[in-house]
Amino acid sequence: MPRIKILDDTLASQVAAGEVVERPASVVKELVENSLDAGARHVTVEIQRGGAALIRVTDDACGMSREDAMLSLERHATSKLRHSDQLASIMTLGFRGEAVPSIASVGRFRMATRERGCMGGTEILVDGGKLKDVREVGVPEGTCVEVKQLFFNVPARRKFLRAETTEAAHVEHQLRLHALAAAEVRFTFIKDGRTVFDLAGTRDCRVRISGLAGPESAAQLMEVSEFHGRGMKVRGYLLPAGFARKGRRQQFVFLNGRPIEDPAVSRALRDGYRGAIVDGTHPAAWLWLHMDPTLVDVNVHPAKREVRFHRPHEVRSLVAEAVETALRPKPVQMPPAPAVEPPASAVEPLSPPPVQAKNSPQPVANERMPLPSTPGASASPSNPPRFPHRTEQQEELTDTSGGQLVQRPEFNLIGPLHDRYIVLEGDEGVVLLDPVAARERVVYEDLIKGSQAGEGGGVEAQGLLVPELLELDAVDADLVIRHAAHFLEAGMTVEAFGGSTVKVSSFPFFLKVSDVRAFLLELVDELSATVGTRRGKAMAFESFAASLARRAGKREPCRIDHADTLLAAMFACDLPYCTPDGRPTLIHISLNELDRKFGK
Secondary structure (H helix, E strand, O other), X not given: OOOOXXXXXXXXXXXXXXXXXXXHHHHHHHHHHHHHHOOOOEEEEEEEHHHOOEEEEEEOOOOOOHHHHHHOOOOOOOOOOOOHXXXXXXXOOOOOOOHHHXXXXXXXXXXXXXXXXXXXXXXXXXXXXXXXXXXXXXXXXXXXXXXXOOOOOXXXXXXXXXXXXXXXXXXXXXXXXXXXXXXXXXXXXXXXXXXXXXXXXXXXXXXXXXXXXXXXHHHOOXXXXXXXXXXXXXXXXXXXXXXXXXXXXXXXXXXXXXXXXXXXXXXXXXXXXXXXXXXXXXXXXXXXXXXXXXXXXOOOOOOOOOOEEOOHHHHHHHHHXXXXXXXXXXXXXXXXXXXXXXXXXXXOOOOOOOOOOOOOOOOOOOOOOOOOOOOOOOOOOOOOOOOOOEOOOOOOOEOOOOOEOXXXXXXXXXXXXXXXXEEEEEOOEEEEEOHHHHHHHHHHHHHXXXXXXXXXOOOOEEXXXXXXEEEOOHHHHHHHHHOHHHHHHOOOOEEEOOOOEEEEEEXXXXXXXXXXXXXXXXXXXXXXXXXXXXHHHHOOHHXXXXXXXXXXXXXXXXXXXHHHHHHHHHOOOOOOOEXXXXXXXXXXXXXXXXXXXXXX
């Protein structure tokens, strides 16, 4: 049996790095938190090749002396804790003392720092956890930390890094969180030599939200006034229910200046909207919570993303009440109209309206109003017409190659059922048509056939008169650009438009969508939900087409005047009886089954 040995410092730091340093965004998170804890008023983050080649974080904070700079490279060395009692009331972002030595152990590390008021600074070079050089240098006040060739000495970790654009998107997302949490601090982000954003410090959080989410969202913001309760308070901003999306990527929650993810707060947001949003979607919100640090444990997650509230039900109740109050319509106070007394001579008695005879004819716009009728049916009340008609197309459909398609059955169209299904009368019973599923099948096969047409074929697209600009999360924007070829095959031209904005300049001709923006956002949510799954890793065009068809199907109206055209299109498909994921488009209930249920 192997003997037990104490790990050397370098190996111990690399093990700790497995918890602290997951990807370049993790390095940025830890270094930016140190800068904020040190009192920085301007933080600059620069990366190259998604952070794998270079991460540089520069601040104008208090800086460090030579002795403190050397101690910061020792494990469990921190200026933020002195005794165990402080663990119950942590207000700083970092406190464990593992971040800097862990980062230095998995990259080529350089720190240049100068303490405020000192004449000279200190530069420390560390290569894969091994100290190389310490010297005096002339640097500005504050601290600059560089990490080059991240995971160069841990190839097993390096191979798990994603594409450079994906890693850069995660870095940008992390920096946006800190920029929202500390709006009074100026943040500059530089990627591959290009400035992505430079946000001036502000005390108005709406200005910071506008700079990150875009002016369109900022114009719709609803303020959550400050709510207090039992050592807690909450304030923030919401977007109307129409901005709700799948996933919680539009929910930004900050606790005592720390970005967090907490299910209790997410549930409270949904409670506050009280059914105003569709099931499966989540509202957009920016919430800042402040509470007594003894009421929350921030030391339950290695990366400190999650916290544990001591009284989660009270947090949920406070947030839900604050959100509900913010969404409540404000009463409009109309100023009282001044009473004007007309002169007596101007007042005339009102004559009563003329009395109309009981049996006198009422005026109508059109004297003849023909009723819809079916051949052989009378329009009299005793024999009401069947609405709207009996379908006539019974011919056997064939494709252009001469192959035989599914024969379209004969149906009588009866009418809609609870705005969800279309009731049809067949030769041997009742048939229920799901318009959503039917449209999904039609769109899917149109996309697949268009893609298979190859060069010179493809899905027919129409250019948008005004290109649609989508302000997305950095990670979502990267996802769209990486799958731009799939969008193009489906008749949609997408391209980067600066920062995390995506421009859509064309749309499939056969998709009649009233709100292009909402449709595209739903499609992005659908694609984002597949990230990390087997389907997401493959993301063949068939999967993309199925996602697009599902979004298009949800907008199909349940109207009888659409049913005949929809049935014709559905039975022109290769597989008309099911959706791409196997759900039925039609359900048949035979007369025999109905007779059995009625005991006949």
